[in-house]
Amino acid sequence: xxxxxxxxxxxxxxxxxxxxxxxxxxxxxxxxxxxxxxxxxxxxxxxxxxxxxxxxxxxxxxxxxxxxxxxxxxxxxxxxxxxxxxxxxxxxxxxxxxxxxxxxxxxxxxxxxxxxxxxxxxxxxxxxxxxxxxxxxxxxxxxxxxxxxxxxxxxxxxxxxxxxxxxxxxxxxxxxxxxxxxxxxxxxxxxxxxxxxxxxxxxxxxxxxxxxxxxxxxxxxxxxxxxxxxxxxxxxxxxxxxxxxx
Numbered sequence: 516x517x518x519x520x521x522x523x524x525x526x527x528x529x530x531x532x533x534x535x536x537x538x539x540x541x542x543x544x545x546x547x548x549x550x551x552x553x554x555x556x557x558x559x560x561x562x563x564x565x566x567x568x569x570x571x572x573x574x575x576x577x578x579x580x581x582x583x584x585x586x587x588x589x590x591x592x593x594x595x596x597x598x599x600x601x602x603x604x605x606x607x608x609x610x611x612x613x614x615x616x617x618x619x620x621x622x623x624x625x626x627x628x629x630x631x632x633x634x635x636x637x638x639x640x641x642x643x644x645x646x647x648x649x650x651x652x653x654x655x656x657x658x659x660x661x662x663x664x665x666x667x668x669x670x671x672x673x674x675x676x677x678x679x680x681x682x683x684x685x686x687x688x689x690x691x692x693x694x695x696x697x698x699x700x701x702x703x704x705x706x707x708x709x710x711x712x713x714x715x716x717x718x719x720x721x722x723x724x725x726x727x728x729x730x731x732x733x734x735x736x737x738x739x740x741x742x743x744x745x746x747x748x749x750x751x752x753x754x755x756x757x758x759x760x761x
C-alpha cells in the first residue's frame with residue numbers, strides 16, 4: 516500500500532522519469548524492501564505517489580553519502596512508518612547538507628518535467644528564494660539553471676503554500692543561521708571530546724583513518740537525530756503559539 520496523503524497516480528515509468536532513475540532500479544529497491552509497494556489500480560497497474568518520489572530521493576542521497584544497501588535498510592527501518600512525502604523530503608535535504616555541492620544543470624523543460632508541472636516566472640523566483648535553484652546565466656530569458664534535484668521536490672510542494680516571497684527569504688535566513696550554529700557546535704563537540712583524545716591515544720595512521728571513516732558514516736545518523744528533535748520542537752512551539760490564540 517502506498518503511503519502519503521495524495522492519491523498515487525504515477526506509473527512506474529513516470530516515477531522513474533520524475534526521480535531520475537531507471538525502472539530497473541525502482542524494481543530492485545522494491546525487492547529489497549527499500550520502497551513500499553504501489554497501489555494497485557484497474558488492470559492490475561501499479562500507481563505510485565509523492566512518498567515514493569521522496570523515498571527514492573532519500574535512498575539515492577544516502578548512497579551518495581557512501582552508505583551500503585544494508586546500512587540504508589537499517590536507516591529506513593528506524594524511520595516512522597507513516598512519514599509523509601514532506602517529512603521524507605526534509606530528511607533527504609538535511610542528509611544532503613553534509614555532502615559537497617551536487618547541483619545539476621537543467622533547462623526549463625527539465626525543471627518542469629522533474630517538477631511534474633508548468634512553472635511560471637513567479638514559481639522560478641520563489642524556488643530561487645528557497646535556494647532550490649539559480650539561473651546558470653543571469654542574463655534575461657536564460658533557460659539554464661543549477662538545481663538540487665532533491666530540494667526541487669520539497670520546493671515544488673511549498674509553491675502551493677500561501678507564503679509571501681519575503682517570508683520565505685526570512686525563514687531561509689533563520690534556518691541557515693541556526694542549522695549552521697548547530698553544525699558548528701556538534702563539530703566542536705566531536706573534535707574536542709572524541710577526535711582529539713582518540714588521535715592522542717591512537718597514533719597508528721590506519722586507526723586514525725578508520726575513525727575518520729566512522730565519523731563520515733555517522734553523519735546520516737546525526738542528521739536523523741536533528742530532524743527528529745526539530746520536528747518535536749516545532750510541534751511543541753506551534754501548539755503553544757496557536758493555543759494562546761484560542
